[in-house]
Structure formats: C-alpha cells, structure tokens
Amino acid sequence: MNLSIIILAAGQGTRMNSALPKVLHPLGGRPLLAHVLDTARALDGNDIHVVIGYGAEQVRAALPDSDIHWVMQEQQLGTGHAVAQAMHGIAKENTVLVMYGDIPLIGKETLEPLCHSASQGVVALLSAELDDPSGYGRILHHADGSISDIVEEKDATPKQRAIREINTGFLAAPAARLRGWLDALDNNNAQGEFYLTDVIARAVTDGTSVRGITTDNITEVMGINDRKQLAVQERCYQQRQAEACLQAGITLIDPARFDLRGRLDAGQDVVIDINAVLEGQVMLGDRVTIGPNVTIRNSTVGADVEILANCVIEGAVIGAGSRIGPFARLRPDTTLASATHIGNFVEIKKSEVGEGSKINHLSYVGDTTVGRGVNIGAGTITCNYDGANKHRTIIGDDVFIGSDTQLVAPVEVKEGATIGAGSTITRDVPAHELTLSRAPQETRSGWKRPVKKPKG
Numbered sequence: 001m002n003l004s005i006i007i008l009a010a011g012q013g014t015r016m017n018s019a020l021p022k023v024l025h026p027l028g029g030r031p032l033l034a035h036v037l038d039t040a041r042a043l044d045g046n047d048i049h050v051v052i053g054y055g056a057e058q059v060r061a062a063l064p065d066s067d068i069h070w071v072m073q074e075q076q077l078g079t080g081h082a083v084a085q086a087m088h089g090i091a092k093e094n095t096v097l098v099m100y101g102d103i104p105l106i107g108k109e110t111l112e113p114l115c116h117s118a119s120q121g122v123v124a125l126l127s128a129e130l131d132d133p134s135g136y137g138r139i140l141h142h143a144d145g146s147i148s149d150i151v152e153e154k155d156a157t158p159k160q161r162a163i164r165e166i167n168t169g170f171l172a173a174p175a176a177r178l179r180g181w182l183d184a185l186d187n188n189n190a191q192g193e194f195y196l197t198d199v200i201a202r203a204v205t206d207g208t209s210v211r212g213i214t215t216d217n218i219t220e221v222m223g224i225n226d227r228k229q230l231a232v233q234e235r236c237y238q239q240r241q242a243e244a245c246l247q248a249g250i251t252l253i254d255p256a257r258f259d260l261r262g263r264l265d266a267g268q269d270v271v272i273d274i275n276a277v278l279e280g281q282v283m284l285g286d287r288v289t290i291g292p293n294v295t296i297r298n299s300t301v302g303a304d305v306e307i308l309a310n311c312v313i314e315g316a317v318i319g320a321g322s323r324i325g326p327f328a329r330l331r332p333d334t335t336l337a338s339a340t341h342i343g344n345f346v347e348i349k350k351s352e353v354g355e356g357s358k359i360n361h362l363s364y365v366g367d368t369t370v371g372r373g374v375n376i377g378a379g380t381i382t383c384n385y386d387g388a389n390k391h392r393t394i395i396g397d398d399v400f401i402g403s404d405t406q407l408v409a410p411v412e413v414k415e416g417a418t419i420g421a422g423s424t425i426t427r428d429v430p431a432h433e434l435t436l437s438r439a440p441q442e443t444r445s446g447w448k449r450p451v452k453k454p455k456g
C-alpha cells in the first residue's frame with residue numbers, strides 16, 4: 001500500500017493558555033507531535049505531511065526530522081481546508097490517513113484497519129461510543145445502518161446531540177477521490193469552517209461506501225485541548241510505561257508513582273522504589289536498586305548498584321557494585337568505576353573516580369581525576385574555579401585525604417599520599433608522605449571566658 005499520512009497541527013490550542021504551540025507541550029518528556037510521528041512512522045507510510053500554522057517556525061525547529069513534509073496553513077479555516085493544503089504533495093493513487101498532532105496515544109493497530117479499508121477504495125473513519133459525547137461530531141446512519149454523514153455538535157439538532165457514537169477524527173480515504181471531495185467543500189455551517197467531516201456526505205452521494213470502524217480504547221482517541229486533559233493523558237501514558245516495565249521484569253514498588261520521560265533499558269531484577277523520575281536515555285544493569293525520590297537523567301548504571309533515597313543523577317556512568325546516596329548529586333560527565341561509594345551531600349561534576357574509591361560525606365569534587373582505592377574525607381572541596389577559569393585536580397591511587405581539606409586547582413596529589421585534616425593544599429603533594437597545612441594548635445593556660453555584665 002502507498003500510504004500518505006497527514007497530521008493536522010496548525011491550531012493554536014487556545015485553551016492551553018500557553019505561549020507554546022499546543023503540539024509542542026510535552027507528554028512523557030517529548031512533544032505531543034513527536035508521539036504522533038512515532039506512530040505515523042510505525043505505519044510505514046511513504047510520506048508524512050504535517051500541517052502547521054500557529055507557531056509554525058517553533059514547531060519545525062522542535063522537530064528537525066528530515067522525513068517530514070511541512071505544509072503551511074496560513075489561516076486555520078477548518079480541518080477540511082487543512083487537509084486540502086497537504087493534498088497538493090500527495091500522489092493520486094495513494095491512500096491518505098489523517099491524524100492529529102494533539103491526539104498522542106493513538107496506536108498503530110487501531111489505524112491499520114482504516115488504512116487497509118481505504119486502500120480497497122472505501123472511506124474509513126474511526127468512531128467511538130462515549131457516555132458523554134459533548135464537543136464531538138456525531139455519526140449519522142441511514143435506515144439500513146450505513147453511515148450517511150457526520151454532524152458537528154454546533155450544527156446538530158437536539159435529537160442528533162443525543163447520539164453517543166462520535167467521530168474520533170481519524171479518517172482514511174483514496175487520495176484522488178478525497179481531493180475531489182475536499183475541493184467541493186463549503187463553509188456554510190455554524191463555525192464558518194471547511195469541515196473535513198463533510199467529505200463523508202460527499203462520498204455517500206458519490207456512491208463510495210463509508211466504513212465505520214469502532215474502537216473501545218477511549219484513551220487512544222482522546223485529544224488534548226487543555227492542561228487538565230494533558231495531565232490525564234500523561235497519567236495514562238505513564239501507566240502504560242509502568243505496565244511495560246513490570247512486564248519486562250522490573251519491580252516497581254508503586255506503578256502509580258513512577259515516571260519515565262524517555263527510554264529505559266533495564267537488566268534483570270531491577271527494583272525501583274516510589275517517585276522515581278527517569279529522563280532521556282537511562283540504562284540500569286542487573287539487580288540495580290533505586291530508592292525513593294530519585295531522579296536519573298541520561299545515565300548508565302552498572303549491575304548491582306544501589307542508589308539510595310533522594311539522589312539526583314545526570315549524565316553519569318556508574319560502575320558495577322557502587323553505592324550512591326542518600327542525597328547525592330552526580331552531574332554531567334561523571335564516571336564512577338566499580339565499587340565506589342558516594343555518600344550524602346556529595347556533589348560530583350566532570351570527574352572520573354577510580355575503582356573502590358569513597359567520597360562519603362559533604363564533599364564537592366569537580367573537574368577531578370580520582371585514582372583507585374582513594375578515601376576522600378568529609379567536607380573535602382576541590383576549588384576548581386578561580387572566578388574566570390576551571391582547573392583540574394588529580395588525585396593518585398591509594399590517596400587518603402583528611403576531612404575538611406581544600407584542594408586548590410590546578411593541583412596534583414600523588415599516589416599513596418596522606419593529607420592531614422583541615423589542610424588547604426595549593427601546591428602538588430608528593431607520593432607516600434603526610435602533607436598538611438594547618439596553623440599549630442596552642443593552648444592558653446589561665447584564660448577566662450568573658451562573663452555577662454550585671455544589669456542595672
């Protein structure tokens with residue numbers, strides 16, 4: 001089948017009350033339109049045409065994918081007018097499928113029967129039965145049960161409004177005929193718009209049969225017009241993702257408190273506690289455990305890593321068997337080798353930490369190379385920034401750094417060195433020696449604490 005897909009995305013989405021075009025609002029961390037494009041591509045259509053208007057440049061810039069034919073609809077004169085704009089670029093012998101930039105959860109399997117029907121010369125539309133059909137176009141039938149027309153709510157009689165079978169908007173048709181019907185549309189209706197839905201009555205008049213395909217998957221056909229609907233769809237989407245994770249063998253302590261905004265690749269027997277937020281590309285090795293309230297973005301976590309509560313991890317690679325947190329922050333370009341321990345209130349940025357090294361309490365390590373088997377004491381700070389430039393700190397294997405040390409970069413602490421607590425290190429430290437910089441301790445005998453003056 002030669003399938004051409006048209007995605008309507010020209011509307012402003014007034015009810016979003018937003019400066020951002022509606023189709024760019026994120027669902028699961030990606031624009032609504034990106035989800036629709038995923039499904040369009042899964043249908044292996046020959047060409048994808050996206051009709052844009054409001055915020056057109058912003059929409060194009062957000063989706064720089066080279067396989068999209070962008071179609072400009074300067075004025076939003078209606079869904080029929082929008083589809084007509086895209087028809088110019090579509091071969092006559094193709095089958096056309098119309099999709100929507102603001103209906104993100106539509107599934108490939110739901111659309112395939114429509115495309116298949118249309119490739120056999122009929123017009124196929126996707127309908128649904130709703131308890132509350134308000135706002136939607138209603139499907140009208142002839143006495144013999146065949147579809148005769150779609151009437152928009154604003155044009156419907158009270159009797160028609162009682163109909164609960166609605167038009168989801170998804171429609172497939174042979175291109176040449178669709179083009180003819182679109183050319184003949186008028187805008188004599190309550191909204192003064194060129195309705196795509198009016199092609200149904202024209203098809204019937206032409207003797208082309210119209211096939212209604214009903215779906216009971218309401219989530220899939222729900223459009224997003226306001227932020228409440230966006231929030232509802234986000235939960236539906238996250239529920240789907242959680243279910244997929246559970247099926248893949250990941251334990252989610254509470255699937256309702258799990259958010260995946262991107263892609264997760266996980267090994268076996270991974271356990272994720274409540275309120276995890278995973279963003280971008282996240283890889284979790286076998287038996288990784290993630291504590292409550294952890295955010296992980298674009299990171300790779302090795303097997304048997306334990307991430308304790310309240311960590312924020314971005315752009316990091318964590319070696320197998322490491323233990324992170326609670327309350328640790330790993331920033332981009334952090335690479336931890338295996339069996340490292342990164343404890344509470346430790347921030348690491350743009351640094352490599354060698355195997356078995358420990359940074360357990362209250363430290364900042366930035367622009368640093370840490371060797372293996374290093375122990376960095378509580379409150380150690382790498383002073384990597386001089387106010388203008390960043391400098392590196394190099395710490396050799398088996399170094400022991402006493403608590404409350406400042407390492408003023410650029411500086412190197414050579415292998416096996418020990419630094420005494422409370423030191424400010426400004427010059428390179430030799431290997432295997434004790435180095436410290438500390439004011440000598442003194443005791444003043446007989447000194448008296450001041451006492452409060454009597455009042456009065």
Ligand code: UD1
Pocket residue numbers: 008009010011012051073075076077078079080081082100101102135136137138150152166167168169194195196197223
């Ligand atoms: C449309 C259908 C209605 C159906 C409903 C399902 C028509 C006339 N009505 O109504 O039967 O029940 O969808 O959600 O088709 N758009 C453009 N350019 C335009 C007009 C709209 O790109 O000139 C885009 C909008 O951005 C939106 C989509 O098309 O994404 C649907 O348009 P909208 O005006 O929301 O149609 P509805 O009134 O919801």
Ligand code: CA
Pocket residue numbers: 223225
């Ligand atoms: Ca709509």
